[in-house]
Amino acid sequence: MLKTVSGFDRxxxxxxxxxxxxxxxxxxxxxDIINLGIGQPDFQTPEHIVEAAIKALKDGHHGYTPANGTxxxxxxxxxxxxxxxxxxxxxxxxxxxxxxxxxxxxAILMFGELSAEILYPDPxxxxxxxxxxxxxxxxxxxxxxxxxxxxxxxxxxxALINENTRLLIINSPANPCGGVTxxxxxxxxxxxxxKWPNVAMMSDEIYDVMTYDGEIHQSLLAYPExxxxxxVLNGWSKTWAMTGWRMGWSIWPDRxxxxxxxxxxxxxxxxxxxxxxxxxxxxxxxxxxxTKMMQAFDNRRKxxxxxxxxxxxxxxATPKGAFYAFPxxxxxxxxxxxxxxxxxxxxxxxxxxxxxxxxxxEGYIRLSYANSEExxxxxxxxxxxxxx
Ligand code: PLP
Numbered sequence: 001m002l003k004t005v006s007g008f009d010r011x012x013x014x015x016x017x018x019x020x021x022x023x024x025x026x027x028x029x030x031x032d033i034i035n036l037g038i039g040q041p042d043f044q045t046p047e048h049i050v051e052a053a054i055k056a057l058k059d060g061h062h063g064y065t066p067a068n069g070t071x072x073x074x075x076x077x078x079x080x081x082x083x084x085x086x087x088x089x090x091x092x093x094x095x096x097x098x099x100x101x102x103x104x105x106x107a108i109l110m111f112g113e114l115s116a117e118i119l120y121p122d123p124x125x126x127x128x129x130x131x132x133x134x135x136x137x138x139x140x141x142x143x144x145x146x147x148x149x150x151x152x153x154x155x156x157x158x159a160l161i162n163e164n165t166r167l168l169i170i171n172s173p174a175n176p177c178g179g180v181t182x183x184x185x186x187x188x189x190x191x192x193x194x195k196w197p198n199v200a201m202m203s204d205e206i207y208d209v210m211t212y213d214g215e216i217h218q219s220l221l222a223y224p225e226x227x228x229x230x231x232v233l234n235g236w237s238k239t240w241a242m243t244g245w246r247m248g249w250s251i252w253p254d255r256x257x258x259x260x261x262x263x264x265x266x267x268x269x270x271x272x273x274x275x276x277x278x279x280x281x282x283x284x285x286x287x288x289x290x291t292k293m294m295q296a297f298d299n300r301r302k303x304x305x306x307x308x309x310x311x312x313x314x315x316x317a318t319p320k321g322a323f324y325a326f327p328x329x330x331x332x333x334x335x336x337x338x339x340x341x342x343x344x345x346x347x348x349x350x351x352x353x354x355x356x357x358x359x360x361x362e363g364y365i366r367l368s369y370a371n372s373e374e375x376x377x378x379x380x381x382x383x384x385x386x387x388x
Pocket of ligand 1: 236247
């Protein structure tokens with residue numbers, strides 16, 4: 001028998017991909033599927049971004065680029081960061097990555113080892129826990145509670161930190177609950193971290209433009225006192241509907257930058273030039289398509305929340321960010337994953353069971369509103385009929 005190192009026995013995955021595969025299979029067998037499971041915008045990448053990539057290919061940009069990204073792309077990210085957060089970041093601290101996920105992979109690899117504890121949101125993006133377990137570190141869930149507006153609590157987070165804590169992962173606006181953590185809570189967290197100078201932070205800000213009802217995303221970059229231990233994850237996937245392009249960026253402190261640059265040299269060499277040129281066009285070009293997409297998400301969000309709350313025994317808090325709702329289904333008498341499976345098999349509506357995002361996800365399902373208003377309405381009707 002081939003024997004791999006034990007980390008590979010512990011590595012997990014994202015069930016959203018398995019649900020997508022199953023939904024596609026059922027669709028190929030003729031079932032009418034409505035996908036509210038998927039975590040990607042249902043919009044095409046804006047035309048001018050696609051054109052920039054085509055031009056780059058035609059102009060002959062076919063070779064390797066620097067492992068940390070081209071200077072032009074890193075400068076574009078610095079401009080965008082200043083624009084979004086008011087904080088100046090040097091291109092020398094920016095890495096262009098093949099997707100947002102690769103930043104969490106790198107950050108968790110850097111701090112995860114047997115004796116380490118790593119804090120991560122639960123419910124949260126499933127790869128955090130999977131990668132923590134892969135490294136042998138102990139995953140410590142930070143509860144994300146409905147009664148707290150699905151924001152994390154600084155007090156609860158700080159109470160979980162001890163001498164073994166090496167990395168704290170936070171995510172706002174958040175997947176899967178759609179919570180946006182208020183500035184006051186982040187202020188408290190950063191103040192409390194003063195006592196723990198050896199704890200690094202990774203702030204996943206990939207949904208930074210995706211807030212509603214006047215909610216404001218508070219970047220962790222705004223706190224100079226933690227900049228020397230802060231990694232910020234961001235990318236093009238969600239904001240510019242570019243999930244398949246595999247384009248992300250991250251901001252690293254000086255002390256860690258060479259580590260991640262060398263990891264890139266060892267693992268993926270670089271991100272291709274046409275995608276980086278498309279990335280620059282995304283940042284510097286018109287944001288009209290982003291505005292239109294966000295308007296559509298906002299309309300769907302309101303529709304979805306209204307319709308789902310009309311189903312007896314389901315309550316759904318209004319999400320403040322990202323493009324997910326996290327209705328509470330505990331009063332239906334169903335276990336969340338069983339309900340998600342039954343909904344797909346019996347009604348053709350794909351959703352994700354809350355436990356796929358962590359232990360505290362029981363009692364909830366995740367609905368992505370990256371689908372048309374017509375489909376959202378139809379899907380909720382089917383869910384209501386099924387539960388009746
Ligand atoms: N972080 C969060 C919170 C996400 O929800 C996702 C994607 O769903 C990612 C990171 C990964 O983004 P990418 O597709 O660019 O790897």
